[in-house]
Amino acid sequence: MDAILTTHIAAVAFWFGLVGAEFVIERSRTESQSHGFAVTKNHYYIDLFFEMPTFIIVLVTGTILLVETTLTNLLMVKVGAGLIAVISNFICLYPVIKRKLAADKEDLKAVKAYSRQIDRISVFALPAGFLALIIGVII
Numbered sequence: 001m002d003a004i005l006t007t008h009i010a011a012v013a014f015w016f017g018l019v020g021a022e023f024v025i026e027r028s029r030t031e032s033q034s035h036g037f038a039v040t041k042n043h044y045y046i047d048l049f050f051e052m053p054t055f056i057i058v059l060v061t062g063t064i065l066l067v068e069t070t071l072t073n074l075l076m077v078k079v080g081a082g083l084i085a086v087i088s089n090f091i092c093l094y095p096v097i098k099r100k101l102a103a104d105k106e107d108l109k110a111v112k113a114y115s116r117q118i119d120r121i122s123v124f125a126l127p128a129g130f131l132a133l134i135i136g137v138i139i
């Protein structure tokens with residue numbers, strides 16, 4: 001298998017692992033105020049040191065593959081869905097960073113508001129990512 005395609009698929013797999021871990025820690029954020037603040041920090045470090053580098057690899061390898069490949073309708077839908085997932089994750093960095101800063105100041109109201117933003121962005125990112133994965137597996 002082509003090294004770029006292998007890297008693309010490995011990064012996609014790693015990314016889904018991260019998203020799963022984030023989903024689990026986010027669900028526990030209402031357990032207590034101190035636990036909620038800890039969740040904001042854990043999500044922040046996962047995003048900055050693992051998720052952002054991973055989705056950059058997915059984007060760069062996907063773009064290289066795109067240049068080498070003949071574009072079919074199905075592949076166009078996959079690339080579109082993949083781009084929505086990548087862009088949503090990029091946009092999500094903003095509330096994740098702002099929420100961590102709010103937690104540092106123990107500003108619970110702001111933490112809750114940024115958590116809702118993160119949830120709303122995930123509603124776009126997750127189905128788009130799954131669609132890209134399903135089409136990627138089919139083609």
Ligand code: HEM
Nearest residue numbers: 012059062063065066069079082083085129132133136137
């Ligand atoms: C969540 C995001 C994404 C997922 C889950 C995903 C998944 C996959 C998978 C599983 C494959 C393997 C297909 C095969 O077996 O040949 C693949 C291939 C590919 N991906 Fe992605 N991908 C994502 C994002 C992107 C992005 C953002 C781009 C473009 C900028 C892209 C472009 C491509 C291209 C061009 C191929 C090669 C298709 C072929 O030649 O058969 N992908 N992707």
